[in-house]
Amino acid sequence: MSGAPIEFYFEFNSPYGYIAACKLGDLAAKHGREVDWKPILLRALFEVTGGRPLAQLPLRGDYMMHDFARSAAYHGIAYRQPDVYPFPPVAAARAVYWAKDQDPAKAGELGLALYHACSRDNVDIATPEGVAGIAANVGLDKDALLAALETDAVKNRLAREIEAALKKGVFGSPFIIVDGEGFWGADRLGMIDKRMQTGGW
Amino acid sequence: MSGAPIEFYFEFNSPYGYIAACKLGDLAAKHGREVDWKPILLRALFEVTGGRPLAQLPLRGDYMMHDFARSAAYHGIAYRQPDVYPFPPVAAARAVYWAKDQDPAKAGELGLALYHACSRDNVDIATPEGVAGIAANVGLDKDALLAALETDAVKNRLAREIEAALKKGVFGSPFIIVDGEGFWGADRLGMIDKRMQTGGW
Numbered sequence: 001m002s003g004a005p006i007e008f009y010f011e012f013n014s015p016y017g018y019i020a021a022c023k024l025g026d027l028a029a030k031h032g033r034e035v036d037w038k039p040i041l042l043r044a045l046f047e048v049t050g051g052r053p054l055a056q057l058p059l060r061g062d063y064m065m066h067d068f069a070r071s072a073a074y075h076g077i078a079y080r081q082p083d084v085y086p087f088p089p090v091a092a093a094r095a096v097y098w099a100k101d102q103d104p105a106k107a108g109e110l111g112l113a114l115y116h117a118c119s120r121d122n123v124d125i126a127t128p129e130g131v132a133g134i135a136a137n138v139g140l141d142k143d144a145l146l147a148a149l150e151t152d153a154v155k156n157r158l159a160r161e162i163e164a165a166l167k168k169g170v171f172g173s174p175f176i177i178v179d180g181e182g183f184w185g186a187d188r189l190g191m192i193d194k195r196m197q198t199g200g201w
Numbered sequence: 202m203s204g205a206p207i208e209f210y211f212e213f214n215s216p217y218g219y220i221a222a223c224k225l226g227d228l229a230a231k232h233g234r235e236v237d238w239k240p241i242l243l244r245a246l247f248e249v250t251g252g253r254p255l256a257q258l259p260l261r262g263d264y265m266m267h268d269f270a271r272s273a274a275y276h277g278i279a280y281r282q283p284d285v286y287p288f289p290p291v292a293a294a295r296a297v298y299w300a301k302d303q304d305p306a307k308a309g310e311l312g313l314a315l316y317h318a319c320s321r322d323n324v325d326i327a328t329p330e331g332v333a334g335i336a337a338n339v340g341l342d343k344d345a346l347l348a349a350l351e352t353d354a355v356k357n358r359l360a361r362e363i364e365a366a367l368k369k370g371v372f373g374s375p376f377i378i379v380d381g382e383g384f385w386g387a388d389r390l391g392m393i394d395k396r397m398q399t400g401g402w
Contacts, residue, residue, distance in 0.1 A: 049259045058250045059372040063385060070382075073402035074392050171260040181271075184264060187388030191275050201274035 005036040007177040012089040014173035015068040018119040019186035031196040037111040039093035087126040206237040208378040213290040215374035216269040219320040220387035232397040238312040240294035250372045288327040
């Protein structure tokens with residue numbers, strides 16, 4: 001079986017997005033699919049949807065902070081919240097779209113490397129320099145990326161992608177679209193698997 | 202293995218709660234546990250937590266309405282949104298606590314029968330009469346229930362249960378507590394299963 005790429009929307013600050021990031025490659029490969037990495041900024045989505053950062057809500061916030069680590073453990077993933085959390089995820093998000101234009105295959109590699117850095121290795125990816133260091137590790141041109149992150153073209157690209165995501169109904173992270181069906185949350189990988197296998201539920 | 206009852210918090214308007222209600226009995230029995238049915242009112246929780254009905258939020262609302270039916274189908278459950286939705290779930294919630302005082306085993310039987318009525322059979326459980334009809338079906342005294350629903354004791358009981366739920370960190374439906382660990386959402390039945398099996402993740 002094969003089909004259109006799986007659209008993977010996420011914010012780098014989202015630990016549930018990290019769980020999906022770690023699992024989605026194998027799930028896609030099982031069904032002969034690619035993953036299209038699409039970082040977004042939750043703050044920008046929340047301006048439109050009236051959503052709020054879960055971690056800042058009463059009761060819900062305490063639950064989430066406790067749930068991040070146990071959910072990762074349940075999925076067999078090593079998770080370590082970075083010392084600075086939440087951090088500005090803008091540079092990392094822009095870098096993934098820039099990488100996609102250099103070489104689509106590199107976008108996923110960079111996305112996963114950035115996510116490992118901030119969600120497992122306590123490496124700072126809040127700054128262009130931090131992001132560029134990770135990019136160099138996966139064979140991308142560090143200086144070219146640092147220059148690109150200053151350009152309007154790269155800044156506007158992220159803004160356009162977020163606008164397009166909203167039009168597709170994306171309101172959280174992770175949000176995964178398969179053949180037009182959207183799924184919110186790392187809990188939905190089983191449903192996504194079944195959808196690709198049977199086309200239904 | 203056996204242990205303390207599984208605390209099952211839910212609101213009758215919550216389709217995800219219905220999925221949990223249909224599955225939790227078998228899951229509990231597998232681990233030699235009982236289910237303690239604890240209906241709550243989301244509106245009362247949201248006053249404290251700042252939460253909002255998901256179905257009323259932009260984008261998220263459309264997603265949820267679509268997701269209810271496919272999630273039920275994924276879990277092999279027949280779901281039919283009642284013609285009047287959302288409906289006042291107060292009488293149904295009070296009835297479950299009243300039943301618990303008559304006979305603890307009847308509380309779960311009534312809870313599941315009420316949930317089937319409103320989430321599968323399009324039967325109105327918004328009124329005391331509707332609720333009492335279902336109660337009679339499971340062998341409870343219809344007239345005694347109708348009289349009880351008018352009493353302050355029964356009204357205060359639900360209010361106290363909601364207050365106690367908030368103190369335990371309950372902020373949504375379904376919310377399931379096993380050995381002090383809280384789980385939000387019907388998606389977490391797999392984690393709950395593993396927790397009861399291994400005591401960890």
